Amino acid sequence: MPDLFSYAGKRVVLTGGTTGVGAAAAELLAELGCSDLTVLDIAEPTGPATRYIPTDMSDPASIDRAVADIGSGVDVLFNNAGVAATHAADFVIRVNYLGPRRLTEGLLPTMNSGGAIVNTASIAGQGWPENLAKISELIAIDDWDEALGWIADNDELVGADSYAFSKQLAQVWTMHSSARTRNEFGVRTNSVCPGPIDTPLMADFIKTMTEQVIQWTIDQTGGSMLTADDIARTLVMLGSDASVAMNGHNTIADNGFSAILATGQVDFSGLG
């Protein structure tokens, strides 16, 4: 029986691998036999990366330098770095959508067939159906500056909740790009959509969403917050051969919050 979760012999690139989910994923990947892990981050990782390329995912020139440095033959790309809406709206969209897209476009043509791309989205992006027409407009734009122009022109939509909009983009982009990555390059594309996770980013979410809303979400699903390792497990599963049939799938990993919301079992009284 092959080890379907093994990363032995695989060339892996991970963004945002220094803290939180990414740091936990780096640990797990090493345990699963990965001996070629390149981390792209603004801060140097202390975990088991074999290579660190300082990269700012908000900056196209920095991403292009990383693509050139990495070279060809990547098997698995984890687009995991992300920021909350404590930053300006255009910065949130750059780090959470435009940057991952540019990195993906740079690496994809030389990725190994049979490989996988895993985007870290969020359940915060589940409102995408109501914005699909506008999101499709932005996804149709390939050029970085033109995309920033679209974002400026649509400030009311983007700025209302830039984090949620960035994760709506991540979910729709995952579905949209999966046809091409699979059919042209033999590379699967999926996302993980976590609920609240106990990571350094949580402090920023508390600032933008309030502690009451975050705590209420956690209380609906038994009262304990997901850990970075919980979500890292979903990431490595989606990047592994165990998920070979999955493509274009936004994988909910939220302790069941979305399920109870969809089936009318949520108790809204805790929201006051």
Ligand SMILES: NC(=O)c1ccc[n+]([C@@H]2O[C@H](COP(=O)([O-])OP(=O)(O)OC[C@H]3O[C@@H](n4cnc5c(N)ncnc54)[C@H](O)[C@@H]3O)[C@@H](O)[C@H]2O)c1
């Ligand atoms: N924490 C949560 O509750 C939660 C919930 C759903 C989804 N997510 C998503 O999970 C992913 C990981 O977040 P986390 O919770 O582990 O947070 P985190 O802050 O611990 O990790 C984010 C990582 O991204 C790096 N990073 C930040 N800005 C960067 C930039 N401009 N360029 C390159 N790297 C940058 C950070 O240095 C860090 O290593 C993000 O995409 C986030 O949106 C988090």
